[in-house]
Amino acid sequence: MKNFSYQNPTQIEFGRGTIQSLSGLLPEDARVLLLYGGGSIKKNGVYDQVKTALAIPAPIVTEMSGIEPNPEYETCLKALDLIEEHNLNFILSVGGGSVLDAAKFIAAAAWARGNGTAMTEPWDLITGQAPIEGALPVGAVLTLPATGSEMNTNSVISRREIGQKIGFGSTHLYPRFSILDPETTFSLPLRQTANGIVDTFVHTTEQYLTQDVNTPIQDRWAEGILTTLIEVGPRCLKQPHAYQYRETLMWASTMALNGIIGVGTVQDWATHAIGHELTAMYGIDHGRTLAIVLPGLLSHEKQAKKDKLLMFARRVWGLSQGDETVLMDEAIGRMVLFFENLGVHTRLQEYHIPPSAPPLDECPGIIAEIFRKRGGKIGENQAIGPKEIEEILLSRL
Numbered sequence: 385m386k387n388f389s390y391q392n393p394t395q396i397e398f399g400r401g402t403i404q405s406l407s408g409l410l411p412e413d414a415r416v417l418l419l420y421g422g423g424s425i426k427k428n429g430v431y432d433q434v435k436t437a438l439a440i441p442a443p444i445v446t447e448m449s450g451i452e453p454n455p456e457y458e459t460c461l462k463a464l465d466l467i468e469e470h471n472l473n474f475i476l477s478v479g480g481g482s483v484l485d486a487a488k489f490i491a492a493a494a495w496a497r498g499n500g501t502a503m504t505e506p507w508d509l510i511t512g513q514a515p516i517e518g519a520l521p522v523g524a525v526l527t528l529p530a531t532g533s534e535m536n537t538n539s540v541i542s543r544r545e546i547g548q549k550i551g552f553g554s555t556h557l558y559p560r561f562s563i564l565d566p567e568t569t570f571s572l573p574l575r576q577t578a579n580g581i582v583d584t585f586v587h588t589t590e591q592y593l594t595q596d597v598n599t600p601i602q603d604r605w606a607e608g609i610l611t612t613l614i615e616v617g618p619r620c621l622k623q624p625h626a627y628q629y630r631e632t633l634m635w636a637s638t639m640a641l642n643g644i645i646g647v648g649t650v651q652d653w654a655t656h657a658i659g660h661e662l663t664a665m666y667g668i669d670h671g672r673t674l675a676i677v678l679p680g681l682l683s684h685e686k687q688a689k690k691d692k693l694l695m696f697a698r699r700v701w702g703l704s705q706g707d708e709t710v711l712m713d714e715a716i717g718r719m720v721l722f723f724e725n726l727g728v729h730t731r732l733q734e735y736h737i738p739p740s741a742p743p744l745d746e747c748p749g750i751i752a753e754i755f756r757k758r759g760g761k762i763g764e765n766q767a768i769g770p771k772e773i774e775e776i777l778l779s780r781l
């Protein structure tokens with residue numbers, strides 16, 4: 385096991401009716417920016433629940449809607465202006481991972497502006513050209529289980545004018561609290577539920593399907609999440625109002641990316657890095673890009689990941705027949721079938737490609753070129769460079 389240091393300060397309020405606890409979780413002097421997305425919270429009653437919970441003791445609240453899926457840098461800048469104008473000191477995210485990621489970036493940028501961090505523009509905090517030395521406190525009411533953002537340090541922001549989507553993180557970005565009421569997820573479209581299941585699955589494999597460095601506890605935790613998703617995911621799609629499935633998926637996604645299953649492990653994250661480029665290029669949902677890339681990446685890296693892929697085959701899929709290559713191929717095949725049965729396609733040609741975007745056959749080369757310019761290699765062994773990325777994507781057309 386690798387040495388590790390782990391501390392997670394986020395308070396979780398989990399279960400039915402927990403939005404009521406909101407006002408007690410806010411600091412007494414909170415002047416709140418209530419941030420949300422395109423309006424799902426107004427349709428499913430979550431907005432009303434939040435407003436009711438905030439009515440006593442009625443902190444100062446300024447609202448901003450319009451955070452888009454794959455949150456946009458320019459939109460976040462508008463929130464920064466609101467914070468300055470109204471002298472706000474707390475950001476409350478109500479929605480999915482995109483709203484929360486936006487809240488985290490806005491929190492870091494507002495702090496940097498207020499404390500004179502040297503930067504040419506807030507984008508520097510995302511690229512790492514300026515350090516994140518603090519952030520306004522953030523709290524969350526989560527309505528979409530997928531990203532784990534509710535209990536982690538990460539955020540992913542897009543800047544469409546330059547075609548970039550970049551993930552970054554800082555311990556300053558842990559939410560102070562996250563309220564997870566599974567009933568808020570009853571209204572999710574099947575597509576978003578399926579995206580969340582796949583995202584959670586791949587967060588787990590990014591930390592599990594690497595090298596065996598003697599992490600048996602973490603491996604069993606990962607297998608627990610994967611086998612639960614395989615069992616409960618399809619049931620939840622069939623019965624979207626079944627609370628027991630919703631609560632299971634919600635806790636699975638938090639546990640998959642709050643750092644706990646990854647302590648002491650060797651981690652990959654190449655599927656995510658390549659997937660972000662597919663979202664930037666074609667606008668494909670995050671979870672779906674992962675379902676496209678992961679089968680290709682695992683097949684390409686079969687030898688480097690052999691021990692863990694065999695563990696995955698035997699313990700997650702219950703396979704025992706055939707030689708090692710057969711077992712690994714069969715495990716990858718079962719995973720593809722699982723994604724497809726959730727309605728998440730695993731090949732690029734099955735997605736809508738906007739007419740203004742590059743044709744599919746050019747995509748592997750273009751994305752490889754982006755990584756070539758960026759320099760360095762990705763994956764747990766830093767072995768996946770432009771050539772490998774092109775090969776992986778060519779195998780997924």
Ligand code: NZQ
Nearest residue numbers: 421422423424453454480481482527531533538571572670
């Ligand atoms: O905008 P509204 O109207 O709220 O609608 C949203 C949005 O259209 C809708 N939605 C959310 N909750 C709903 C609902 N509709 C009905 N009922 C509800 N209860 O769902 C749509 C998608 O929401 P979004 O927040 O974009 O989805 P998700 O939570 O999957 O977040 C995706 C973003 O998170 C990033 C992704 O790259 C992507 O930008 N990630 C963040 C990570 C992190 N912070 O740790 C890690 C992940 O790997 C991921 O990269």
Ligand code: ZN
Nearest residue numbers: 531583587656
């Ligand atoms: Zn993800």
